[in-house]
Amino acid sequence: MPLQETVLSLATVTELMQLxxxxxxxxxxxxxxxxxxxxxxVGVADLLDLYTDMVVVRRxxxxxxxxxxxxxxxxxxPLRGQEAAQVGSARALAPDDMAFxxxxxxxxxxxRGVDPVAVLGLFRGVSHGGWDPxxxxxxxxAIVVGAQTLHATGYAMGVTRDGGQCATITYFGDGxxxxxxxxxxFGWAAVFGAxxxxxxxxxxxxxxxxxAYQSRVPISQRAVGYGFPGVRVDGNDVLATLAVTRWALERxxxxxxxxxxxxxxxxxxxHTTADDPTRYRDASEVADxxxxxxxxxxxxxxxxxxxxxxxxxASIAARADEIAADLRRRCLxxxxxxxxxxxxxxxxxxxxxxxxxxxDLAGLLAAGPDDGGSGGTGAYPGDPYPDDPRRGDEYQRDPxxxxxxQGGSTTRRPTGSASSAPRPPAASSRVEGAPAPAxxxxxxxxxxxxxxxxxxxxxxxxxxGRPVAPPQFPGPEASCPH
Ligand SMILES: Cc1ncc(C[n+]2csc(CCOP(=O)(O)OP(=O)(O)O)c2C)c(N)n1
Ligand SMILES: [Mg+2]
Numbered sequence: 001m002p003l004q005e006t007v008l009s010l011a012t013v014t015e016l017m018q019l020x021x022x023x024x025x026x027x028x029x030x031x032x033x034x035x036x037x038x039x040x041x042v043g044v045a046d047l048l049d050l051y052t053d054m055v056v057v058r059r060x061x062x063x064x065x066x067x068x069x070x071x072x073x074x075x076x077x078p079l080r081g082q083e084a085a086q087v088g089s090a091r092a093l094a095p096d097d098m099a100f101x102x103x104x105x106x107x108x109x110x111x112r113g114v115d116p117v118a119v120l121g122l123f124r125g126v127s128h129g130g131w132d133p134x135x136x137x138x139x140x141x142a143i144v145v146g147a148q149t150l151h152a153t154g155y156a157m158g159v160t161r162d163g164g165q166c167a168t169i170t171y172f173g174d175g176x177x178x179x180x181x182x183x184x185x186f187g188w189a190a191v192f193g194a195x196x197x198x199x200x201x202x203x204x205x206x207x208x209x210x211x212a213y214q215s216r217v218p219i220s221q222r223a224v225g226y227g228f229p230g231v232r233v234d235g236n237d238v239l240a241t242l243a244v245t246r247w248a249l250e251r252x253x254x255x256x257x258x259x260x261x262x263x264x265x266x267x268x269x270x271h272t273t274a275d276d277p278t279r280y281r282d283a284s285e286v287a288d289x290x291x292x293x294x295x296x297x298x299x300x301x302x303x304x305x306x307x308x309x310x311x312x313x314a315s316i317a318a319r320a321d322e323i324a325a326d327l328r329r330r331c332l333x334x335x336x337x338x339x340x341x342x343x344x345x346x347x348x349x350x351x352x353x354x355x356x357x358x359x360d361l362a363g364l365l366a367a368g369p370d371d372g373g374s375g376g377t378g379a380y381p382g383d384p385y386p387d388d389p390r391r392g393d394e395y396q397r398d399p400x401x402x403x404x405x406q407g408g409s410t411t412r413r414p415t416g417s418a419s420s421a422p423r424p425p426a427a428s429s430r431v432e433g434a435p436a437p438a439x440x441x442x443x444x445x446x447x448x449x450x451x452x453x454x455x456x457x458x459x460x461x462x463x464x465g466r467p468v469a470p471p472q473f474p475g476p477e478a479s480c481p482h
Contacts, residue, residue: 024300088241175206
């Protein structure tokens with residue numbers, strides 16, 4: 001049966017495509033056999049490369065998490081658990097293809113050749129973007145949930161009009177699938193046959209809300225209503241993800257229009273470093289998903305094929321450590337930007353309003369603070385709120401000194417340049433499953449979340465405090481030979 005027909009019928013079957021089981025066995029589920037041909041060329045050496053990519057990407061993620069805990073980044077959105085979904089799909093892309101990410105696609109960024117320090121610059125607050133999308137076929141991160149799916153659809157429609165051959169892929173989450181933008185993108189892409197792959201990483205949560213609150217059917221099935229195929233793949237299986245993404249990209253290049261790929265995976269860590277997932281999910285659930293780890297299964301497979309031994313594994317880990325140490329060094333050396341660069345790159349041509357605001361700030365900077373930060377209000381000439389205690393020098397003169405959530409003054413990012421200002425200790429540290437030292441200190445100072453009753457979910461709150469049973473549909477447990 002031609003693949004597309006199979007896929008359209010599969011959309012109601014909800015079987016996960018899988019080629020590598022959690023224990024590292026090479027298999028093919030019924031639908032997996034449909035995509036197997038797309039990785040016929042992938043040998044053991046290529047699998048070793050995919051394994052290395054995932055190890056490095058996880059290591060970089062750990063380093064970024066540690067940097068945030070040590071006060072060097074404002075925030076971080078960890079990708080742990082999603083390495084296979086990201087590396088498998090990104091390695092399917094051709095150099096000319098264009099990817100439109102959300103804010104968690106650090107693994108895709110790595111595979112597209114974006115310097116990881118450029119990604120960190122964004123989370124350190126010293127950059128508005130960090131890289132030139134045209135250089136990497138990788139657009140800037142989108143914080144507005146789902147917006148990038150419209151950008152991708154528009155880009156893909158432009159490619160068609162230009163007579164181009166490249167494909168477009170856009171990454172978004174299970175939560176984003178409820179967003180109007182995403183549904184508009186589906187509609188436009190379907191009607192115009194746009195060469196775009198909608199790659200949904202269903203990591204089971206939109207911050208604290210489980211996927212069951214986004215959809216009554218598997219997300220892949222939504223595509224059918226728009227008139228294009230939707231497939232479910234085991235997103236913790238790098239080989240199956242590579243295969244299905246190659247297939248979807250080929251459909252796009254061949255003029256067959258959009259595809260929705262639902263990569264079923266799990267966000268092992270917090271939504272961001274500002275989140276505490278122990279408040280809304282059970283440790284047993286996390287442990288269950290840990291048994292389906294995307295890296296462990298490739299490792300097990302390579303070991304079974306005599307393609308990876310302890311020395312090889314150690315050497316890849318050491319290489320990942322080196323890359324992480326280099327990232328840390330370069331992150332700490334990132335210069336703070338000059339204030340006026342705030343206005344750069346906002347628009348291609350600066351509007352009169354923006355120019356006036358730029359001139360205004362330049363004037364204020366030239367005038368300098370009214371008291372040199374020596375204990376006054378920090379108000380500046382023309383300040384409409386001269387008595388506001390939250391004014392510019394708040395780091396010197398904390399308006400909320402008693403707030404226990406601050407975790408002590410050392411957790412606050414000091415003002416001044418990156419090179420001259422005092423910094424908290426910043427030794428390289430792995431956070432493999434455990435909090436970094438600074439995080440431990442913070443946890444001790446803060447109320448202990450584990451001791452509290454889990455917070456009511458939004459759906460429970462909306463239901464007048466009564467618990468709401470999530471709708472059930474066949475999930476990975478039901479269809480995946482784990
Ligand atoms: C339009 C919009 N609404 C709300 C938010 C706040 N927000 C940030 S991330 C997020 C959840 C997104 O969940 P999901 O799409 O599943 O992606 P994930 O974070 O799991 O990768 C929300 C609601 C936002 N950034 N943009
Ligand atoms: Mg999600």
